[in-house]
Amino acid sequence: MSSSSTLSKVLKIFKLCREFWGKAIVLAITLVLTSFLSAYPIKYIEKIINIATSSAQDKVKAFFLAGCVYLLLHVLNIIFRALFEYLNVYLETQIGHKIRIELFSKLQKIPYRVYVENNTSDLMVRLIEDSKITVSGMLKPLTFIIRDILIFIFGFYYMSRIDLQITLIMVPIGIVLSLQAIKTGPKINKLAEDERQANSLLWGKFSEGIKGIKEIKSYCQEKRFSEEVSKKSINMNKKILSLQKFVIITSNINSAFFMGIIAFIMIFGGYKVSIGTLSIGGLTAIMMYNGLLIDPMINFFSFYQQMQQVFVSSDKIFSILEEKEENSGEIHYKYTFENKLEIKELTFKYNDKIALKNISLNIFKGEKVAFVGYSGSGKSTLCKLLIRFYEPDKGQIIIDGYDIKNISLNNLRKIFGIVFQDTFLFTGTLRENILFSNPQATEEELNEALRIAGVDSFLEKLPFGLDTPVGENGFNLSGGERQRVSIARTILRNPDIIILDESTSSLDPITTSKVIKRIVKKYENRTIIFTAHKLTTISKLCDKIYVFKDGEIVEEGIHDELINRDTLYRKIYNAQFLKSS
Ligand SMILES: Nc1ncnc2c1ncn2[C@@H]1O[C@H](COP(=O)(O)OP(=O)(O)O)[C@@H](O)[C@H]1O
Ligand SMILES: [Mg+2]
CATH class of the missing domain: 3.40.50.300 (P-loop containing nucleotide triphosphate hydrolases)
Incomplete structure (x- = not known):
């Protein structure tokens, strides 16, 4: 996937969420603050250790001061971090709602033809699964990765102030990692697409198994159907496993690589302390910064992988959102048939x-x-x-x-x-079903429609008359009864x-x-x-x-x-x- 199309996808999603920019700015501020406060306080640890190993007088007062600042900064960090996490969840639910509703109202506007030509269970998967993956897979990793990048930048800066030579060792690692992330991206994309397809096939079978239960039972095909579902389910598992296997292997190779680097820095730093070019406090702080920087780097890598999966789902969503709507033809307003x-x-x-x-x-x-x-x-x-x-x-x-x-x-x-x-x-009562075409109809109009369509003749047989619930698609009515309900519904609409x-x-x-x-x-x-x-x-x-x-x-x-x-x-x-x- 080219980076320009990746960018355009991210932009598209942002555009969809533009009404939330106010909250997003607050989120961004907490993001910067919490990143800064994760990196900066380590400086005070360096200070405390250096005071401890120095020959300065009145160490207690200095310890106390440094300790208090350190504590205060951490408390602030916790407050901003909590706010950041809450805003994340908040925006995620709001955007999720927005995408679901946009998607659904779009589905209602696209031509009937699209429904006939597409597999409806695939549409269901898009509506439920893909919108969930797009939102939860996009916003949270995105904001967390920005936080990680900021932590990395702040950490890198403060670490370089302690010892530039050691800090620069981090640079080639970053480059190697980025290259690897870019190289494995397409493969993950492909595996994610396979997984999604397998998922959609399983859904399709499930939904057929439920909608077609009459045929399945009457032809005694339960066992065969279960086997087919099982096959699809196993197939989906296979796809999940091959995706996850790839992700686990590549990310752990990276971790091993990092650990090696840390060991190297430890040895090199120790040597520097022994020859007197680095303080003990400095080495300790560098080790802490190391720990702080490793997570963002690993996260960045897995973020890139995760995004590939998200893009597969968001593509499906945008393919619906970009589907041509019914051409409404607004040129003439005409409510009646005259001639x-x-x-x-x-x-x-x-x-x-x-x-x-x-x-x-x-x-x-x-x-x-x-x-x-x-x-x-x-x-x-x-x-x-x-x-x-x-x-x-x-x-x-x-x-x-x-x-x-x-x-x-x-x-x-x-x-x-x-x-x-x-x-x-x-699903609903008989009354609701008939009033569907014209919810404002009066009781008189309703009764007339019932009489003309012949619904009244079977109404008495129903336990609650008009208020009898009809199961999904009128399961508990006969074919002829359903047809009469449908006729009543149309009569109530009073068409020309x-x-x-x-x-x-x-x-x-x-x-x-x-x-x-x-x-x-x-x-x-x-x-x-x-x-x-x-x-x-x-x-x-x-x-x-x-x-x-x-x-x-x-x-x-x-x-x-x-x-x-x-x-x-x-x-x-x-x-x-x-x-x-
Ligand atoms: N959605 C569709 N896609 C493809 N062919 C269709 C579709 N709906 C109907 N047809 C075909 O169009 C022809 C006319 O169908 P239809 O109008 O339903 O006939 P009738 O109502 O007279 O029974 C049939 O050959 C049918 O198989
Ligand atoms: Mg017909």
């Missing part, structure tokens, strides 16, 4: 696979429209394009003359209310255009018919788009039916026209009819 929804020569690909081919159609206000066709024919894809979960590759979607890419996303998504084929319920994407697929035909009729009655003057691969009551109610095949519209018309010709529609309808009769 015409136009889809013009629309083509859309998932990666390279064509999902919609040259679709053109018009839907007018108040119309009830159906998209029908086999599953996989592109119906849901078109619905997602309408609310801009994806952007078309060619063509346009136009509402009352405005291309939807220029309508602010918030407004666009207020015009449309969509009930997804695979709906998600949040309602999209029901296979949203009664898990309901029986009689309930479906009742729910659909109530929705159509309630929204007589509004636009409704149904999609279905099963043709039920819906298609007969519609003003227009579009038949999809392999991403294209192959037929269009009303039920009576389509059923009387030799159409794909008739084929699907008859297959359905024969099956259900």
